[in-house]
Amino acid sequence: SQTIHQWPATLVQPVGSPLSLECTVEGTSNPNLYWYRQAAGRGLQLLFYSVGIGQISSEVPQNLSASRPQDRQFILSSKKLLLSDSGFYLCAWSVAGFSQPQHFGDGTRLSIL
Amino acid sequence: QKEVEQDPGPLSVPEGAIVSLNCTYSNSAFQYFMWYRQYSRKGPELLMYTYSSGNKEDGRFTAQVDKSSKYISLFIRDSQPSDSATYLCAMSPPHQLIWGAGTKLIIKP
Numbered sequence: 095s096q097t098i099h100q101w102p103a104t105l106v107q108p109v110g111s112p113l114s115l116e117c118t119v120e121g122t123s124n125p126n127l128y129w130y131r132q133a134a135g136r137g138l139q140l141l142f143y144s145v146g147i148g149q150i151s152s153e154v155p156q157n158l159s160a161s162r163p164q165d166r167q168f169i170l171s172s173k174k175l176l177l178s179d180s181g182f183y184l185c186a187w188s189v190a191g192f193s194q195p196q197h198f199g200d201g202t203r204l205s206i207l
Numbered sequence: 208q209k210e211v212e213q214d215p216g217p218l219s220v221p222e223g224a225i226v227s228l229n230c231t232y233s234n235s236a237f238q239y240f241m242w243y244r245q246y247s248r249k250g251p252e253l254l255m256y257t258y259s260s261g262n263k264e265d266g267r268f269t270a271q272v273d274k275s276s277k278y279i280s281l282f283i284r285d286s287q288p289s290d291s292a293t294y295l296c297a298m299s300p301p302h303q304l305i306w307g308a309g310t311k312l313i314i315k316p
Contacts, residue, residue, distance in 0.1 A: 100250075136308055137213075137295065137306040137307060137308040137309060138251075138295070138306045140303075140304075184250050184251075186250075192299060192303055192304060193238070193239040193299040193300075193304075195241050195253050195256045196253075196297075196304065197253065198250030198251050198252070199250050200248075200249050200250050201248070201249065201250050203248065
């Protein structure tokens with residue numbers, strides 16, 4: 095069966111520090127991969143998605159970036175965090191096709207001080 | 208107007224009640240409809256996945272899609288305290304998944 099791992103579960107970072115969140119998927123090949131941010135009491139905001147190695151599409155202009163160095167690895171990064179980057183970050187995967195259901199990791203709660 | 212509207216709640220019901228959760232949408236191109244359950248500090252978990260109109264049942268859960276009214280529902284029978292969570296709807300045209308903001312459900316023992 096397929097599993098998705100996301101770490102760390104919680105992270106506290108100072109303003110202006112760099113960020114690296116990692117997500118890996120097991121049990122499937124060539125998945126679509128997604129990064130979302132969820133603000134308290136609000137829906138999911140799609141940040142990035144990838145349909146293959148090295149292919150990244152950005153949905154929201156911001157100081158975050160994403161990379162997919164391997165087929166089942168997806169990384170969310172920032173060079174300098176802002177206070178507004180605080181939130182709950184979720185990684186997800188699906189089989190190819192945007193109408194397919196997405197399967198989520200347990201998220202990273204990021205607090206910027 | 209948001210593409211998908213979902214009442215944020217909270218919706219509080221007694222244990223054993225039938226729960227009805229709903230989403231409305233504006234885009235008639237949506238064809239695939241999903242319901243997710245999200246516990247606090249966890250990622251969303253897929254509950255139901257349906258295509259086009261009609262009903263789909265899985266245990267205590269029934270998903271209903273009415274494309275003519277642009278309205279989808281999730282029914283939970285014999286609700287349990289463990290059903291307390293936030294329920295998100297999601298729907299898809301060919302190119303993107305659009306999410307509701309979620310309804311917080313509380314089942315009182």
